[in-house]
Amino acid sequence: xxxxxxxxxxxxxxxxxxxxxxxxxxxxxxxxxxxxxxxxxxxxxxxxxxxxxxxxxxxxxxxxxxxxxxxxxxxxxxxxxxxxxxxxxxxxxxxxxxxxxxxxxxxxxxxxxxxxxxxxxxxxxxxxxxxxxxxxxxxxxxxxxxxxxxxxxxxxxxxxxxxxxxxxxxxxxxxxxxxxxxxxxxxxxxxxxxxxxxxxxxxxxxxxxxxxxxxxxxxxxxxxxxxxxxxxxxxxxxxxxxxxxxxxxxxxxxxxxxxxxxxxxxxxxxxxxxxxxxxxxxxxxxxxxxxxxxxxxxxxxxxxxxxxxxxxxxxxxxxxxxxxxxxxxxxxxxxxxxxxxxxxxxxxxxxxxxxxxxxxxxxxxxxxxxxxxxxxxxxxxxxxxxxxxxxxxxxxxxxxxxxxxxxxxxxxxxxxxxxxxxxxxxxxxxxxxxx
Amino acid sequence: xxxxxxxxxxxxxxxxxxxxxxxxxxxxxxxxxxxxxxxxxxxxxxxxxxxxxxxxxxxxxxxxxxxxxxxxxxxxxxxxxxxxxxxxxxxxxxxxxxxxxxxxxxxxxxxxxxxxxxxxxxxxxxxxxxxxxxxxxxxxxxxxxxxxxxxxxxxxxxxxxxxxxxxxxxxxxxxxxxxxxxxxxxxxxxxxxxxxxxxxxxxxxxxxxxxxxxxxxxxxxxxxxxxxxxxxxxxxxxxxxxxxxxxxxxxxxxxxxxxxxxxxxxxxxxxxxxxxxxxxxxxxxxxxxxxxxxxxxxxxxxxxxxxxxxxxxxxxxxxxxxxx
Numbered sequence: 001x002x003x004x005x006x007x008x009x010x011x012x013x014x015x016x017x018x019x020x021x022x023x024x025x026x027x028x029x030x031x032x033x034x035x036x037x038x039x040x041x042x043x044x045x046x047x048x049x050x051x052x053x054x055x056x057x058x059x060x061x062x063x064x065x066x067x068x069x070x071x072x073x074x075x076x077x078x079x080x081x082x083x084x085x086x087x088x089x090x091x092x093x094x095x096x097x098x099x100x101x102x103x104x105x106x107x108x109x110x111x112x113x114x115x116x117x118x119x120x121x122x123x124x125x126x127x128x129x130x131x132x133x134x135x136x137x138x139x140x141x142x143x144x145x146x147x148x149x150x151x152x153x154x155x156x157x158x159x160x161x162x163x164x165x166x167x168x169x170x171x172x173x174x175x176x177x178x179x180x181x182x183x184x185x186x187x188x189x190x191x192x193x194x195x196x197x198x199x200x201x202x203x204x205x206x207x208x209x210x211x212x213x214x215x216x217x218x219x220x221x222x223x224x225x226x227x228x229x230x231x232x233x234x235x236x237x238x239x240x241x242x243x244x245x246x247x248x249x250x251x252x253x254x255x256x257x258x259x260x261x262x263x264x265x266x267x268x269x270x271x272x273x274x275x276x277x278x279x280x281x282x283x284x285x286x287x288x289x290x291x292x293x294x295x296x297x298x299x300x301x302x303x304x305x306x307x308x309x310x311x312x313x314x315x316x317x318x319x320x321x322x323x324x325x326x327x328x329x330x331x332x333x334x335x336x337x338x339x340x341x342x343x344x345x346x347x348x349x350x351x352x353x354x355x356x357x358x359x360x361x362x363x364x365x366x367x368x369x370x371x372x373x374x375x376x377x378x379x380x381x382x383x384x385x386x387x388x389x390x391x392x393x394x395x396x397x398x399x400x401x402x403x404x405x406x407x408x409x410x411x412x413x414x415x416x417x418x419x420x421x422x423x424x425x426x427x428x429x430x431x432x433x434x435x
Numbered sequence: 436x437x438x439x440x441x442x443x444x445x446x447x448x449x450x451x452x453x454x455x456x457x458x459x460x461x462x463x464x465x466x467x468x469x470x471x472x473x474x475x476x477x478x479x480x481x482x483x484x485x486x487x488x489x490x491x492x493x494x495x496x497x498x499x500x501x502x503x504x505x506x507x508x509x510x511x512x513x514x515x516x517x518x519x520x521x522x523x524x525x526x527x528x529x530x531x532x533x534x535x536x537x538x539x540x541x542x543x544x545x546x547x548x549x550x551x552x553x554x555x556x557x558x559x560x561x562x563x564x565x566x567x568x569x570x571x572x573x574x575x576x577x578x579x580x581x582x583x584x585x586x587x588x589x590x591x592x593x594x595x596x597x598x599x600x601x602x603x604x605x606x607x608x609x610x611x612x613x614x615x616x617x618x619x620x621x622x623x624x625x626x627x628x629x630x631x632x633x634x635x636x637x638x639x640x641x642x643x644x645x646x647x648x649x650x651x652x653x654x655x656x657x658x659x660x661x662x663x664x665x666x667x668x669x670x671x672x673x674x675x676x677x678x679x680x681x682x683x684x685x686x687x688x689x690x691x692x693x694x695x696x697x698x699x700x701x702x703x704x705x706x707x708x709x710x711x712x713x714x715x716x717x718x719x720x721x722x723x724x725x726x727x728x729x730x731x732x733x734x735x736x737x738x739x740x741x742x743x744x745x746x747x748x749x750x751x752x753x754x755x756x757x758x759x
Contacts, residue, residue: 004548005546006546008546008547009543009544009546011543012539012540012543012544015536015539015543016529016536016540019531019532020529020531023532023570024531269527270523270525270527271527271528273488274521274523274544275544276491276493277491277492277493277516277519277521277596278516278544278545279513279516279517279544279545279546280544
């Protein structure tokens with residue numbers, strides 16, 4: 001076998017495939033620019049904060065917290081739009097059903113009396129959501145609201161307690177002075193010692209009262225707060241965080257689709273008959289196609305990366321070498337999958353359908369939409385069969401952590417691609433053999 | 436295994452191919468000597484392409500044996516494949532590539548290094564130089580056939596299988612193609628050419644005629660086929676006066692007449708003889724002896740369309756006779 005001739009034969013496909021793709025700009029637009037623009041628009045337009053709810057409060061005229069209801073609502077920030085107060089529950093519910101408002105809050109009657117009676121006064125939140133995510137949000141909103149109310153109530157109790165202790169302070173000071181005077185006048189006697197002990201106790205109480213008045217009511221009712229810090233150098237926004245996964249899905253889809261259409265087109269067109277008669281071998285043919293699509297995928301990948309890193313300002317902490325290795329392994333494994341699709345498909349339509357099915361599977365199972373830990377272990381098996389799953393993990397590490405924490409994922413991705421390439425070669429060899 | 440210089444380049448023995456219950460090629464045997472043009476004629480669906488596919492190793496025969504360039508197609512090595520050129524019946528090159536790029540691609544498939552000059556030569560031969568920058572999808576069907584032909588000849592093969600190379604080509608260019616095939620033949624190339632244009636048989640050294648049921652019903656040189664079709668050579672006599680039935684009866688009784696004697700118009704007679712050169716003087720003698728005025732008596736080469744129809748009819752008669 002002349003290796004130079006073998007290279008020339010493989011080279012036939014490099015030039016041919018690249019020229020064919022370049023001659024089909026619409027295909028490139030549909031496969032690359034289309035999904036990229038859709039995801040870009042989504043990323044730019046997606047709002048990370050929840051939709052504000054217009055809320056009407058149903059509260060009795062003589063309710064002691066009536067004046068604070070608006071204050072509590074405002075304390076929740078933009079999540080609640082105060083829609084007014086009413087005493088008419090039916091009218092409020094009617095407005096809710098008509099979709100004029102989002103939420104009705106029924107404030108409990110005479111809440112203080114209920115607390116004194118050792119009962120929980122209950123705020124009832126009534127909504128009209130059917131989306132389980134939004135229903136869950138209303139639940140969280142209700143807890144935040146009642147926490148705010150409880151905190152406000154506790155703060156007022158604390159203020160009241162501080163005020164009462166300040167009122168007591170003068171009396172304690174007088175009693176302390178009196179006890180000291182008694183101690184001096186009765187000394188030395190056992191009574192003088194007891195008066196001295198009393199003076200000490202009163203001094204301690206005085207100090208406690210002083211301490212109590214030094215602490216603000218806010219700290220008293222919520223002594224502990226949390227603060228979250230990250231050792232990561234960057235904290236990507238939600239939109240930025242999705243950039244590596246979008247890149248991976250686009251490149252995987254591009255490589256799979258190109259490869260899936262490639263061999264099936266040769267077979268449908270009849271060119272494969274020509275190759276059967278020629279000295280071209282299945283390995284030379286496959287090699288040429290791999291190189292062609294690696295070049296095309298690499299060019300598209302470089303363009304997309306430049307767009308997101310330099311155009312959209314996505315953080316990039318890692319090395320370009322690691323990034324290139326991950327993208328190359330992703331393209332290689334995706335091409336192997338695409339060629340497999342091409343070899344088991346009978347028509348180009350079938351190949352496109354299989355490619356779309358793989359894209360859909362990747363959207364749901366690769367960690368793009370939901371984290372892998374949220375999937376049941378038996379479903380995660382599917383995740384780890386997808387090149388995108390490995391590449392998303394790896395690119396996030398390279399871009400946002402600046403290092404490859406799990407290099408084994410890179411090895412598995414490349415190794416899986418190589419194993420699939422062997423399967424492709426065997427299948428192609430069988431297709432190229434005589435009938 | 437190398438084929439001997441004098442041995443046949445292609446040898447098929449009892450070659451049969453069945454697809455399920457359908458027999459595409461039925462017990463076909465032939466040999467093609469080195470440097471010959473073998474014409475493979477038959478109606479559409481008679482198994483011509485299937486035969487080529489068995490000879491090139493695309494199909495495995497159901498039964499029978501094949502030897503091409505001294506090797507069985509299922510054992511073709513790279514060196515044998517490099518010596519074979521193949522032009523499939525349909526256009527299988529790439530419509531999005533230009534004419535030039537398609538030829539570059541085909542040259543690469545055969546591992547050719549420097550190929551620019553060779554491509555230009557073939558473009559000139561198939562008269563596509565002006566269209567070299569056009570995408571294959573933007574040229575006519577005839578041009579696509581010419582492009583396929585050029586692609587199959589790029590690597591200077593010793594044996595070329597051309598599946599209907601002249602289909603859809605205008606008569607002038609078809610003639611040029613055959614001239615080129617003769618040139619290739621003179622350079623030692625063996626050509627296996629299928630065609631539905633029966634008239635092209637005349638350019639071949641050896642002709643195989645396929646029937647619709649996949650049988651090879653005739654295999655010989657064009658002249659021999661002509662004799663085979665009509666039972667001898669054909670002579671046309673033109674009399675000055677009208678031909679009488681008595682004259683036809685007399686001619687049928689002549690010993691040099693070996694086949695049909697029939698009247699053509701008022702004054703003409705066609706007769707099949709063993710050898711036209713010796714028969715014509717005897718016809719003239721017969722005329723003089725009978726007092727007939729013979730305007731002309733000459734050998735007649737019937738068109739190959741007639742030869743083909745005659746062979747097909749004879750084959751059908753033989754088959755129905757055999758069945759009855």
